[in-house]
Amino acid sequence: MMKKLWKMVLSILCVSLIWFSGGNKILHADTLPNDLGKAVTEIENLDEMRSHLASFLESTPDKPTPDTFKQVCKPVGMKMKQLGEENGWQTKQIAKKYRNPNHAPQNLQEVMALAKFEQDENLKGFWQPEIVDGVKGTKYYRRINVESSCLACxxxxxxxxxxxxxxxxxxLAYNFHVGDLRGMYSVFIPEDAIEALKDN
Incomplete structure (x- = not known):
């Protein structure tokens, strides 16, 4: 079923290739609506944190252990949860080749977002209006690339x-190479949270 869904999505992307390859291939904070700049900045900081923590794996000859997971991977998930709670956002990590089943794409929009990153390796992030559980808002997607330190696991x-x-x-999260698309961060910002950002 998932394979059929991916084929359908890729077909849609091929038809829409001109739109996907337009001038907004790499969206920086200054090209987003002003009120969403905070979300972009926070996710950039989060990815830098992930990269920094993972770099410790390259400095040790030992194989990763459950304690390694607690020190390297768990803090990233906890930080994402904290960002959501503090700002009224819905945050998560999503991957086609997932390890944690909770990180599997849950709807067509998420499947298409992953496919969009797969189609364009230079696309760092993008935003689009979405409705989640009946709530209008804006969702920001940001790619996660595989680094050499990731290969330990x-x-x-x-x-x-x-x-x-x-x-x-x-x-499913194995057989990666450096530079591959590992997955993406997803941040849904409801309209009321956007209004709150305007007031700050």
Whole structure:
């Protein structure tokens, strides 16, 4: 079912190639609506934090352990949750090749967003109006690329740490190479949260 959905999405993207390849391939904070600049800045800081924490994996010869996960991966998820709670946003990480089933795309918009990043490796992020659970707002998507430090847990399938294989028997997040699309951050900002940003 998912394969059919991806084929349909890619067909739509091919038809819309001109639109997707327009002048907004890489959207920086200054090209977003002014009120959304904070969300872009926070996600950039979050990705820098992720990259910094993961870099510690390159400095140790030891294989990652559950404690490594707590020190490297868990803080990123906790920070995303904190950003959502403090600002009234809905935040999450999404991936086609996911490890945590909660990170699988949940709707057509998320599937198309991932496909859009797959089509254009230079696209860093983009925003679009969306309705989530009946609430109008704006959603910001930002790509996550695989770095060399990620390969300790996301490299060859048979070389994944044993705790990963045991904890995630349905794991799909392996066989990546440096520069591959790992997934994306998603931030949904309801209209009332946008109004709150205007007031600050």
């Amino acid at each position: 996301h490299g060859l399938k048979n070389e994944r740490p044993s705790f990963v294989q045991q904890k995630y028997p349905q794991d």
